[in-house]
Amino acid sequence: MNSVDPSDAARLDGTLDRANSDVVLIVDDVPDNLSVLHDALDESGYTVLIATSGEAALMRAMQALPDVILLDAMMPGMDGFEVARRLKAAPQTTHIPIIFMTGLTETEYLVAALESGGVDYVTKPIKPKEVLARMGVHLAGARERRQTRNALDAFGYATITVRAADGCLMWQTPLARDLLERYCGTQAPNTPPEVLGWLQACLQTMARGDEPAKLSLERGPKRLTFRLHQQIGDSDAGGDWLIVMREVSDTAVIEAMSLSFKLTAREAEVLYWVVKGKTNKDIGDILGSSPMTVKKHLERVFVKLGVETRTAAAGMAMSRIRQLHPQFEG
Structure with missing residues (x-):
């Protein structure tokens, strides 16, 4: 499996094997913590990325778009809470589940982790089996969302x-x-x-x-x-x-009305909006004409359709449209 440091970002782009492996970003400034998690995740079949600072985590997440992020709460400089807030504020990364890793068990810190965007947390010292179990729950949901999106996008x-x-x-x-x-x-x-x-x-x-x-x-x-x-x-x-x-x-609908009733393009547009229930003033606003001009167009439409009222014209037009375009929503 892959283990990648942020310095290898350029080489990594486009090479992540997402079809066969979920991608996990571990963010921690303590090498021993990284080593323990890296080995456990790598052996379990995950592609593992690492970052040792808040700034590197943001860059790495934006570049690789991991499936889940394991985030240390307390780091020098930018702490995990701020990293989470920034990730959730960015459209590209807001969907990524964040699991906090913290040695602070006081309620206020755990609440801060969840309020900043975390979906879960594990306490230190880290127990790899617990981390894997928590990740499995959140990755299942993330995987379902990704599959649904990809299927819709493909079609x-x-x-x-x-x-x-x-x-x-x-x-x-x-x-x-x-x-x-x-x-x-x-x-x-x-x-x-x-x-x-x-x-x-x-x-x-x-x-x-x-x-x-x-x-x-x-x-x-x-x-x-x-x-x-x-x-x-x-x-x-x-x-x-x-x-x-x-x-x-509905451009095709307007063209069909023009051909069916031998209307000019503008007359067909006026009839289309009559079918939609618009008044002469509304139609004038839509077409950039005065209500009087619309009225004259409509009078010519009445003559060509052999009707005397808006209701009759709309009914005849709707009947013909339904024959030619059954999906039309009047």
């Missing part, structure tokens, strides 16, 4: 993970990042307010035993839908939630 889904307790966007696929920037103007670790509000409403709905609704954000004929996929990790404080996003474009 081209845009997905994000949001921590319900504080609304932090913990993980996202590249496609999800682009969509959130385009539709919401936000970047990780910030979850868009409308998405966070929807998630909280979903959790309340499910607590009542009801099915959560989807969220849809419209941008012209395109819309971005959000669906709650599953809860991952611990359920404390609401847990972490995997959300699947899908962008749908």
